[in-house]
Amino acid sequence: MTTSPTVHDTLPDDHFVRALHDDVREGLTADPKTLPPKWFYDERGSELFTRVTRLPEYYLTRAERQILRAHAPDIAAQTRARTLVELGSGSSEKTRTLLDALTAGGTLRRYAPVDVSRTELASAAAALTEAYPGLDVTATVADFDRELPLPEGPGPRLVAFLGSTIGNFDPADRAAFLGRLSAALTPNDAVLIGADLVKSPATLVRAYDDAQGVTAEFNKNLLRVLNRELRADFDPGAFDHVAVWNENAERVEMYLRARFGHTVRLPALDLSVAFAQGETLRTELSTKFRRPRLTTDLQRAGLNPTHWWTDPQNRFTLLLARPTDQTG
Known part of the structure; x- marks a missing residue:
């Protein structure tokens, strides 16, 4: 049975106007x-x-999709996630590979995308509800640059942060974001991060x-x-x-x-x-990251990488990390 998606908007009506004014005046x-x-x-x-x-020339998206197609079943088996949370989900196109793997694994109950665009979230949520009958799709409109209201859901949760968006933060903002993310996880949760690697x-x-x-x-x-x-x-x-x-x-x-x-x-x-x-x-x-640098960034935030997957040309990585208190 197909259920209707839910969209929770956590942002005040004037959020974008105020944020744009602040960013432009400061910048x-x-x-x-x-x-x-x-x-x-x-x-x-x-x-x-x-x-x-x-x-x-833009290899990043193709490389990440290649890794997802090859290793989504491994990711599903490692996490046994019942809720998939995606930060910066956009149209959720790449996510379908993960949704398929978690559905095939028999664990997935909820998909919880988070993005700043209500219009794109609502459109993607409606499409996914149609494509995955019985899946609970609960979307959240939020600006995770500033706060991280991580959606609830049946655990364990897998939080996906794809597209090498982690690289768009400067070091201080990246540390702050990873700290917020780590603090929002429960011991049974995991996070999947896409990161571009140093190359020519x-x-x-x-x-x-x-x-x-x-x-x-x-x-x-x-x-x-x-x-x-x-x-x-x-x-x-x-x-x-x-x-x-x-x-x-x-x-x-x-x-x-x-x-x-x-x-x-x-x-x-x-x-x-x-x-x-x-x-x-x-x-x-x-x-662009090397494994030791990204490992250090994650460990300082209380996250421990447990699995790394790369494309055959070693251009891009997907890594799985868990709260340090779970992995010891």
Whole structure:
């Protein structure tokens, strides 16, 4: 029997307006200037990112799906999860491989996606309810950058955090996020994290600066979001898309670099921002990991990695971790 999905909205009505105002005011008055990548993702931004994931240079999505297809039965057997929680679920497309494996294993009772987009959550929840009759689909609208209301459900729970989103945090924010995640787990729960691995800088930069210019258009979409939401007068043509490999931090950094000196006005914030020629606005960082570094980050947060899976080319990893007090 098909049941109707449930969507719980934990965010106040003005959450996005306040968060956008705070992030933009803080980021554009900082030195150097920076904005968080979550503001890429209006409807057009989401469409552009879907195109990015299909580009020949952008191996991350294909590698993660390859690992999931090969090892989802192992993950299901290791966790015996009755509830699958997914953070940043989006359309939940990749998740179906896990849902299939947990369903085949006979344990799954509930799927609990968490995302900031109510529209995308509701659409994905309805589709999954149709595809998996009898599965309890309980979605939560939340901004887990700031808090982590981990959904309840019959245990054990498996919390999936896919797509190498863990790499978008700077070290301090990553530590804080992993600490919140660890604190929200019970001893029988587990977490599945997708992480991109350190490899050739040329390969990494190409993944964020493709030949067709789709990533550049995706990056500049941030300016269009600000123009629409804040009545700003950014000219996307006044900026170049730049992706660089930061060797010391082992991460790819995306920037918008001003082609000439100019001033941008943001009337909704009563703010004017000057850009010098060549000045950059950092829009995303994507950390790449080595196993020892990621192990240390997790262990400091009270999580112990127990299983690692990689694609045949060793480009990407899915790791399973459990609360330290369970694994000893």
